[in-house]
Structure formats: C-alpha cells, structure tokens
Amino acid sequence: MQQRLRGPRRAPAAVLEPTVTGRPSAAAVLLGVDPSLRGTGYGVIQTNRGGPRWLAHGVVRCPAGWDRSRCLLEIATVLRAVVQAQRPTVCVIESLFYAQNYQTALIMGEARGACLVAVAEAGLTVYELAPRRVKQAIVGYGAAQKEAVARMVQRRLGLAEPPPGDAADALALALAYAQEQGRYVLSVPKRI
Amino acid sequence: MQQRLRGPRRAPAAVLEPTVTGRPSAAAVLLGVDPSLRGTGYGVIQTNRGGPRWLAHGVVRCPAGWDRSRCLLEIATVLRAVVQAQRPTVCVIESLFYAQNYQTALIMGEARGACLVAVAEAGLTVYELAPRRVKQAIVGYGAAQKEAVARMVQRRLGLAEPPPGDAADALALALAYAQEQGRYVLSVPKRI
Numbered sequence: 001m002q003q004r005l006r007g008p009r010r011a012p013a014a015v016l017e018p019t020v021t022g023r024p025s026a027a028a029v030l031l032g033v034d035p036s037l038r039g040t041g042y043g044v045i046q047t048n049r050g051g052p053r054w055l056a057h058g059v060v061r062c063p064a065g066w067d068r069s070r071c072l073l074e075i076a077t078v079l080r081a082v083v084q085a086q087r088p089t090v091c092v093i094e095s096l097f098y099a100q101n102y103q104t105a106l107i108m109g110e111a112r113g114a115c116l117v118a119v120a121e122a123g124l125t126v127y128e129l130a131p132r133r134v135k136q137a138i139v140g141y142g143a144a145q146k147e148a149v150a151r152m153v154q155r156r157l158g159l160a161e162p163p164p165g166d167a168a169d170a171l172a173l174a175l176a177y178a179q180e181q182g183r184y185v186l187s188v189p190k191r192i
Numbered sequence: 193m194q195q196r197l198r199g200p201r202r203a204p205a206a207v208l209e210p211t212v213t214g215r216p217s218a219a220a221v222l223l224g225v226d227p228s229l230r231g232t233g234y235g236v237i238q239t240n241r242g243g244p245r246w247l248a249h250g251v252v253r254c255p256a257g258w259d260r261s262r263c264l265l266e267i268a269t270v271l272r273a274v275v276q277a278q279r280p281t282v283c284v285i286e287s288l289f290y291a292q293n294y295q296t297a298l299i300m301g302e303a304r305g306a307c308l309v310a311v312a313e314a315g316l317t318v319y320e321l322a323p324r325r326v327k328q329a330i331v332g333y334g335a336a337q338k339e340a341v342a343r344m345v346q347r348r349l350g351l352a353e354p355p356p357g358d359a360a361d362a363l364a365l366a367l368a369y370a371q372e373q374g375r376y377v378l379s380v381p382k383r384i
Binding site for chain 1: 260
C-alpha cells in the first residue's frame, strides 16, 4: 500500500527513517553472486541516480572431471580477480531455498564458502537474498522462469543480449538489492 | 582376516600392490581438519616409520556474534597460517555423515568450503574420511565417544593431556589416514 502511494523515484518522507540501513551510497558498486560448484555466476553493477549501470558479469565454469577442492579454488580465484578489477563494496549472495538432499546442500554450501572467503577477505559486506524475492523484485513474479529473469536483466541494464542464466541471476541479485535501497521494505536483506 | 594375519607393522607382501595409491612418502606431513563454523579443529602430524609424530593442533573459535562471512574468513586465515608454518602435503577432512536439516548442512558446507580453499591454494591434495571410519581406525569402535577418541589420540601421539574435542577429531583424521597408508583396505579414502 505504502509502495503504491509513493512514486517509484520519490524520496522517502523525512519523518520516517528507511528500515533498510547501513547500505552503500547512491553510487556504490555491487557484486551479485549465484554460487554453484560447476557454474558460479557473478555480476557487477554500479548504482546511480539515473539507474543502475552494468560493469561486468560472467560464469566460473568447472568441468565435471575436476576435484571439488580444485573447483572451489577456481571460484575463489576468479571472484578475487573480479573484486580487484571492479572494487565492489557490497556482495549480495543467493540464499539456499531448496536442496534435493544433504549432499546437495553440502556441496552448495562449499561453493558459498569459497565465494564468501574471497569477498570477505576483500572487506566486502555480505547480504543474502532468497531467489524468490529477487524474482519478485526483478520480474514481479516470485516463480519466474530463468529466461524471464535474463531478459529483464538485459532490459534493465541495456545489454545487447541476455546474459547466461547463472550470470543473469547474479546481476538480478545486485539489481534487487539496489532496488530495495532507501525503500521501506518489510524485511531487510540478511547480513551474513 | 588379512588384517589379522599381518602384524600391525609388517610390510605388505611384495607380490601385491597396496590398493591405496598416490599417498605421500613415509615421512609426509598430514593436516587433519574437522570443519565447523564456530569451532573448526585442525591437527598436524608427521608420519614416520617409528610411528606418527605430533606437530601442532588447535581450534578456530568464532564467537556467536560474528557474521558468517567473518567466521569463514577467520577459518581460512588460520588454516593458511598453519599450512605455511607446518608445510603439510596432504589434507584429510571429515565428510558429513549427518545433518539435522538443510540449513545445518549448508553451514557445514560453507565451513568446509573455506577450509578447502585455504588448503587447495597451497597445493595440498585433499581426501575425505567419514567420522565412523576414523573412530573405527583409532578407537576400534565406529560409534566411540568424543572423549575416547581424544584419549586415544593423546596416547598415540604421546601428548601430556587429551587435545580439545575438535582438535582431537582433526588429529584422529590424520592418524586414521596415516594408518591406512600401505595397507590393504577395501575402500580408499575419497579424493575431493
């Protein structure tokens, strides 16, 4: 309701502080990460008053023949290089919403651990967002298909073509986080 | 049966190659790691013909108030320092055997991921062993209590007192791995 009453770009009323605090300034660089052992997606955007600006995206591919420890090292190494090149101050990571079994959750956790070490050692503040919430923010529908997310990310960032699925999810995480900045939201992204 | 026929220190018969291959030489340095977000245990031993020799052990404590990303960074930082000081070539990590729920498995996975990045970047080969198998090897009983493991680790390594539980588990992992070297075992530790 409050959402509907405010225009999308109207500044929040001065009498109320936004519930979302401790956020980066308007021109912050955000790194979105969608962790997975064989295909971790990452995306970097800059938040501006005129709208978000694309900086980088990619997918860390680890062939099925690689040992798990080698994959995790590759994930951390690539993310370190991205952080060094783009200098983000905030990392937004996807939270787990579903796992087929404990083994899947464990492996997903390992990939997350590798990502978190790489970004934490560079001093980034880390927040997590559930995929459903990201889809809701970007596509307007919590159960949106991957393609719909990729197309909307392409449109929002003015890209020539839709990014690969995992990178699109990562960019969507950063976009969803940026979108919630300064807004009145019921639940703030969880800092981890 | 084969186990019973051979004396514990008798060399394996020359006609058969041990099923456990790709292992370090007799004087290798092994790092055992028992990962957990708030209390990762580690232990370093040197394998010798005269029996294993203790080199180091400890627990990475992360207070409950710390962000998860901070804990993971602390785990990776401490393990890096241990690896640099002790120069192990093999890491033996505990595999998950039980988790209360997906969230527990995910957090355990994150701690494992932080450990694996730290040891993989130093070039260590990583193996995993199930806790049950470690207890069987060290205490002779797969469902042994933590205290029994700590006491047996103390005895085997000639320590003045039993190590703290998590560090004792880590030392037990390294000891169990060392014990299987050159033996005929039905299943080799899984390289990850």
